[in-house]
Amino acid sequence: MKRTEGGAAVDPDNHVVRLCVRGMGAEARGEEDEARRLFLRAWEDASDDYEACVAAHYVARHQATPEGTLRWNQECLDRADRVGDERVRGFYTSLYVNMGRAHRELGDIATAHAYFVRAAERVRDLPEGEYGMWNRFAIAEGLRETAGPSAAGDASGCPEGTEPVGESPTGLLSGLLARLCARNELKALGLILPAYLGDLGTEEDRVRLRSALHMVHAARWLPADEQAALGTAIAALAEEDRVSVAG
DSSP, rough: EEETTTTEEEOOOOOOHHHHOOOOOOTTTOOHHHHHHHHHHHHHHEEEOHHHHHHHHHHHOSSSSHHHHHHHHHHHHHHHHHHHHHGGGGGHHHHHHHHHHHHHHOOOHHHHHHHHHHHHHGGGSOSSSHHHHHHHHHHHHHHHHSHHHHHHOOOOTTTTTOOOOTTOHHHHHHHHHHHHHTTTTTHHHHHHHHHHHTOOOOOOHHHHHHHHOOOOOOOOOHHHHHHHHHHHHHHHHHHHHHHHHHO
């Protein structure tokens, strides 16, 4: 047995799986038409809902319109629901991420956010490793981008060395991280980015993020203006968490 992208064990001798593996190879070589042909053939040859679910996932990646992408992602999710056993348990996180992205692309932000929330609820079904981390980053990004206009923030209009008063912690951090990236401040980024990109809003994630920010703040690696901005972000995050607990 070997593992698919979703981390679930599959039969490498399965005909549909073999076609999808060949399709992924074509993708890696930049042969998009061949990849699309192989994935569509996998869909046509699928003999049950499980095989159809696997094939539909890959067909969705090769659609010319957002509507087409949504249609095939919905097909994939519907087929997984019909299977309804352990074979698809590890699929749901990425299925919900894909549905969230499709709805976001079509401008249905509320539905997109709901799917990213569902993905966050299933993240523990994923195996440890790069695939699980990739999904976590995708979920956190989706949650930030669909949480409302204040969630992402916008530090671009601020005078140098200042931050908007009353802005959300996410907005403050996104502006600061952009500045750290521009200066190639690798030590600070190395500590903050994994916690920031993987923050799904859980208490555990917030503890990890606060710890990373405090470590950078205590190290005094940053210029005075960025050090002050970091302190403001830490205070805003603590206040947000306090209000959340009190509420």
